[in-house]
Amino acid sequence: MSENKQHDAQKSYLEETGGRKGIFKWILSTDHKRIGLLYLYSIMSWFFIGVTLGVLMKLELIAPGITIMGAQSYNATFTVHGVIMIFLIVIPGLPAVFGNFMLPIQIGAKDVAFPKLNLLSWYIYIAGSILVVSSLFAGGGPPDTGWTFYAPYSFKTGTNMLPAVLGAFVLGFSSILTGLNFLVTIHRLRAPGMTWLKMPVFPWTLYGTAWIQLLATPIVGITLLMVIGERIFNIGFFDPAKGGDPILYQHLFWIYSHPAVYIMILPAMGAISEIIPTFARKTIFGYRAIIVSTLAIAFVGYFVWGHHMFTSGMSGTALFTFSILTFIVAIPSAIKVFNWVSTMHQGSISADVPFLWAASFIFVFMIGGLTGLILGALAVNVHVHDTAFVVGHFHFIVFGGTGFAFFGALHYWFPKIYGRMYDRAWAKTGWIIFFIGFITLYGPMFYLGIRGMPRRYFDYLPDYHGPNIISSLGALVMVTGFVIIVINLFKSARSGEKAEMNPWGGTNLEWRIPSPPPLENFDEIPTIDKATYKYD
Amino acid sequence: MYSINPENASNFVAGVDLAFFIILGVSIFFLVAITAAMIIFIRKYNREKHPEAIQNEGSTKLEIIWTVIPLLIVLVMFYFGWMGWKPMKTPPEDAMRVKAIARMWNFKFEYENGKLTDSLYVPLNQPVILDLVALDVLHSLYIPAFRVKEDMVPGNIKQMWFIPGQVGSYDLFCTEYCGLEHSYMYTGVHVMHEDEFDEWLKDTTAVAPVVAEDASPADRGFQVLVKNGCNACHSSDGSKLVGPSYLGNWGNMRKVTAGGEKTEVLFDKEYIRKSIYDPNAEIADGFNKGLMLSYEGLVSEEEIELIIEYIRSLNE
Numbered sequence A: 001m002s003e004n005k006q007h008d009a010q011k012s013y014l015e016e017t018g019g020r021k022g023i024f025k026w027i028l029s030t031d032h033k034r035i036g037l038l039y040l041y042s043i044m045s046w047f048f049i050g051v052t053l054g055v056l057m058k059l060e061l062i063a064p065g066i067t068i069m070g071a072q073s074y075n076a077t078f079t080v081h082g083v084i085m086i087f088l089i090v091i092p093g094l095p096a097v098f099g100n101f102m103l104p105i106q107i108g109a110k111d112v113a114f115p116k117l118n119l120l121s122w123y124i125y126i127a128g129s130i131l132v133v134s135s136l137f138a139g140g141g142p143p144d145t146g147w148t149f150y151a152p153y154s155f156k157t158g159t160n161m162l163p164a165v166l167g168a169f170v171l172g173f174s175s176i177l178t179g180l181n182f183l184v185t186i187h188r189l190r191a192p193g194m195t196w197l198k199m200p201v202f203p204w205t206l207y208g209t210a211w212i213q214l215l216a217t218p219i220v221g222i223t224l225l226m227v228i229g230e231r232i233f234n235i236g237f238f239d240p241a242k243g244g245d246p247i248l249y250q251h252l253f254w255i256y257s258h259p260a261v262y263i264m265i266l267p268a269m270g271a272i273s274e275i276i277p278t279f280a281r282k283t284i285f286g287y288r289a290i291i292v293s294t295l296a297i298a299f300v301g302y303f304v305w306g307h308h309m310f311t312s313g314m315s316g317t318a319l320f321t322f323s324i325l326t327f328i329v330a331i332p333s334a335i336k337v338f339n340w341v342s343t344m345h346q347g348s349i350s351a352d353v354p355f356l357w358a359a360s361f362i363f364v365f366m367i368g369g370l371t372g373l374i375l376g377a378l379a380v381n382v383h384v385h386d387t388a389f390v391v392g393h394f395h396f397i398v399f400g401g402t403g404f405a406f407f408g409a410l411h412y413w414f415p416k417i418y419g420r421m422y423d424r425a426w427a428k429t430g431w432i433i434f435f436i437g438f439i440t441l442y443g444p445m446f447y448l449g450i451r452g453m454p455r456r457y458f459d460y461l462p463d464y465h466g467p468n469i470i471s472s473l474g475a476l477v478m479v480t481g482f483v484i485i486v487i488n489l490f491k492s493a494r495s496g497e498k499a500e501m502n503p504w505g506g507t508n509l510e511w512r513i514p515s516p517p518p519l520e521n522f523d524e525i526p527t528i529d530k531a532t533y534k535y536d
Numbered sequence B: 001m002y003s004i005n006p007e008n009a010s011n012f013v014a015g016v017d018l019a020f021f022i023i024l025g026v027s028i029f030f031l032v033a034i035t036a037a038m039i040i041f042i043r044k045y046n047r048e049k050h051p052e053a054i055q056n057e058g059s060t061k062l063e064i065i066w067t068v069i070p071l072l073i074v075l076v077m078f079y080f081g082w083m084g085w086k087p088m089k090t091p092p093e094d095a096m097r098v099k100a101i102a103r104m105w106n107f108k109f110e111y112e113n114g115k116l117t118d119s120l121y122v123p124l125n126q127p128v129i130l131d132l133v134a135l136d137v138l139h140s141l142y143i144p145a146f147r148v149k150e151d152m153v154p155g156n157i158k159q160m161w162f163i164p165g166q167v168g169s170y171d172l173f174c175t176e177y178c179g180l181e182h183s184y185m186y187t188g189v190h191v192m193h194e195d196e197f198d199e200w201l202k203d204t205t206a207v208a209p210v211v212a213e214d215a216s217p218a219d220r221g222f223q224v225l226v227k228n229g230c231n232a233c234h235s236s237d238g239s240k241l242v243g244p245s246y247l248g249n250w251g252n253m254r255k256v257t258a259g260g261e262k263t264e265v266l267f268d269k270e271y272i273r274k275s276i277y278d279p280n281a282e283i284a285d286g287f288n289k290g291l292m293l294s295y296e297g298l299v300s301e302e303e304i305e306l307i308i309e310y311i312r313s314l315n316e
């Protein structure tokens, strides 16, 4: 591409307002970069609520008996915490924020294929979120079913669960539309010369994710509609008294929600695959293996939902199949880990902030994955299913995986997005405190689960007290780290040092345009002639 | 679990723990090895020491190695998981059967001779099959020391079985979230020597809480409520739980929904009787249908009289 153009004269997307003022610069703009930031700000706001609810739960569990709230409030708290975290944050998460911002740039396009649809998806997201959050305040009190809305409890409880379910249903549309948009963008808008195998890994993972969003989300849509029908019209799909089957609900729910785990984790893996080569100054090891394993995860991930139901009473054959597939789906993730670590081998590594997040991602993700193997083994699953062990496992995957990758990506692309650099010393301090807090918070849960403490327990037997204290203290440490990180980024976005075009020495297209990028990203669509991550 | 609970608490402990330790061992090995590699690379190839990276696009040989070897390892893990699990599904024919009944938020155990208890009593070294009955929503019966767990699904009676291998008392939890008092839905398993157990089983009166004959009718009514677990959903002090409080309604008009119509009925003996035997016929305003189940056959007419005495006494 034509490298050394005079970019300085161009206005950045942040200055280019399209004649709109104040908040309208944002909520009426169809620029993919502004939409990405709209998602960033909305997701971050919900995240504050989700974290606060999580901390309240940990405070409640610091001692047996009522500590700061009663059982009903606790049940509502873990439900709303789960719904917000899963449906409002980790599912949209990386694709909506960094996918929107970086995907067109990384493939050399001016915008996504359907910019207006893209903005509409954000509005749908906001509408769904508001519905979900309204369940907190209106009607018979916040929902208390757990984020899984298991039948038949979910249509017996007197709490206000309809808005939450309806909200999740609406959010599904946002997810489908974003997926569709990305699919078309990747198929149609790659710059000349960017063949599939020259495409960076992050767009590849968005591609795998988009297929899951498109194909799996309708199933949860139907399921949630069935729950609504059940509650309003008493149809009886899931009610044994009327000839229905509560287990049918679980199947429908997990057919979506298991692949949804991969909606959360694939783009996270994509972001890590961007960060590691950049900071090792080395081309990614096993590019093709990483791509193939991405697609393998997206595919095999459809067939393992039954591992959430090993004790629900399925046939032996079904359990055999689900268990063996669960073990097999671990392999592509292992391949990725091996390739990332090999990328570091003989590199020229600068352990800067994004790299620290990426390396710690690998560590916590391995713990999440390996405890997943323990859960995947039928005999052991019988023992630890529905205990604190499961809670530890999925927090290591979803928060440790997606969350660490999100923070890594944020620190990696921050100078590109805002054209400013953050304070690296503070960022490192925040990271290490966060990391220690994270391990202290979720680590004891494995032990508690093995000792038999069931999950979703407002109160527990005194035997379980010790590890719960450690876990609760860990939560406080982690939140301290989180606050440092956020304050640092927030201040730096306004007044940080000006960032260069390519502060980390990255090779992909986003590092060849100004920071922050101009409205249309490229004044001339680049032609790609080199493979991605080339350092020679 | 592994140190404080005896290794032979049930016949499944060995199989489950074997699978667990194999997977745990392999996992710790990989976690430590990969983390160590990462730390070594970060130090050794630090930019200061190693300013120029040595490019390497990958190696098909390595990719194959680290696909095939982990695949074999996880298949071994799967095998041990499967082997530990299979016996859980093949109960012996001659096992003793106990019906385990779950409702919000307690367990009841019914023995072949009709004896009914709040916690589970089983004889040492005898196979026991539990028939799992859930009356309202999903529950799950979990005995950590025995390594057994099975969901209890309304409308579908499932089985679980085990052979207790050690005399003692163990915890039994409900592990499927089932509403307000989920975390209080636990009881105990008591393993006894066989002769002791036989003695115990014969005596069908000893475990049912005895209501002192000389107590006042209202007090005895309260005992009936306690015995049947009504107070999980109903309070005596006016506070609203899952169901309405007993306090302050007696003799007043009660707003209810009956057959889809909103009406008012007198809160009297007949209303209470109906509320207990056919709770969904008249739904008290502001509360949900389907949560309270009929107690027909569980609470006798005489006991209802005592409950009424108790509710009435609250007005005084």
Ligand SMILES: [Cu+2]
Residues within 6 Å of the ligand: A257, A258, A261, A304, A305, A307, A308
């Ligand atoms: Cu899953």
Ligand SMILES: [Cu+2]
Residues within 6 Å of the ligand: B102, B105, B138, B139, B140, B174, B175, B176, B177, B178, B182, B185
């Ligand atoms: Cu229960």
